[in-house]
Amino acid sequence: MLVFLYIVNGGSTLPKQTFFNLPEEKKQILIQSAEKEFSRVPLFEASISNIIKAAGIPRGSFYQYFEGKEDIYFYLLDKMAGQRKGKFIAFLQKHDGDLIEAMFAMFECMLHEQEHISFMKNAFLNMTHKVEYSFLGIFSDEESISDFKEVSAQINKNSLSISGDQELYHIMQILTAVTFRNFVAKFARGLSDEQAMKSYRIEMNLLKKGIYKG
């Protein structure tokens, strides 16, 4: 689970073992070809034909490695999100466990991210429930999630108005939902980094102090 940067695939789609058995080079070519296609168009418009054309592998091979395009898509998504998990924990540590400060840092960090920008844009604008799982980590089981605990351990709970892990869980849900929506808005409306940050700041402050008086 975890904030808008970690991942958990829900266990649904995974490449077959044959893919992992592939020589590193061939694997990389496939990954790059897939990212190219998913950067061009969102998942639902992506075509396997384009991926194999770019990778130079026969059609049958693709199905040897994956059940369908979702497998490699979520593999990529998980891979990228996994790379970000450490960052968030680092931000938490840097800000003495202040959840919202860490969120700000992460949000800004992602605003500046350029490497997978097209891929991300397509992901954000065509966010499906399953894709969100990868990004936000929404769990059916609130407890016993090692990832949640790993992050939870870094959070300074003294400044939060919570009574237990249950509420912390919901706070994370709220924060990720709002953070997420702000990200989508940036892409959808083509906001500048400054505009996006400003809007995000306003909403995070509202979350902090609450929307009702007193």
Added chain:
Amino acid sequence: MLVFLYIVNGGSTLPKQTFFNLPEEKKQILIQSAEKEFSRVPLFEASISNIIKAAGIPRGSFYQYFEGKEDIYFYLLDKMAGQRKGKFIAFLQKHDGDLIEAMFAMFECMLHEQEHISFMKNAFLNMTHKVEYSFLGIFSDEESISDFKEVSAQINKNSLSISGDQELYHIMQILTAVTFRNFVAKFARGLSDEQAMKSYRIEMNLLKKGIYKG
């Protein structure tokens, strides 16, 4: 714009005039056939072939009325959301302008909604940025939105900790985002109405009082 019930299509996809010129009966058949298909599978999996088969019209005719399946999909979505707008305003009035109470009422009301349940489920689980526009009304132009004002007028702002319409706008964004996410969670995890309501209550209370202490 408007809360998780109203609509604004972003002006992007619309049926052609020829569709509106159709005799009422034929229009209804088409609408029903489309809803049937979109209840079966999400938008991206829906096939025009199935719709025309069910409606008993030739393929060419479909393209006479719409540019593609998106046109009729968003037409349906807008139609349903429009039907809900009045409800929300009524709830606001019933609760003396209390925004969150009205939200509770609306959330509960939607939980019990049965009529378009499959259609909705597919919409919620495959929520795209464009679909969200229809549901949440996220605008690029914060001002001059007559719909926003229409609802805004019914809101009791005394109990809200805001300084102007700008903040009210962001509050609405936050509330709709969280409400929305709770709805998706209900469908995704198959929560009972009670469980969904409980989770929603916790999060709305957190929003009310704020997530930071004093």
Added chain:
DNA sequence: TTTACTGATGACAGGGTGTCATATTTAGGT
């Protein structure tokens, strides 16, 4: 070398898509 298993390949049938030339209907004008 034989056997058995794992992986690679590309031809193929099935199905969906958007278009377009042609046919039909509608609305005016005379």
Added chain:
DNA sequence: ACCTAAATATGACACCCTGTCATCAGTAAA
């Protein structure tokens, strides 16, 4: 009533993509 032009209706068609499967190749153990 008749004729013409514009609007609408129709379905065959070419195109593209998909998932499968029979066949071929590689490899390692017996």
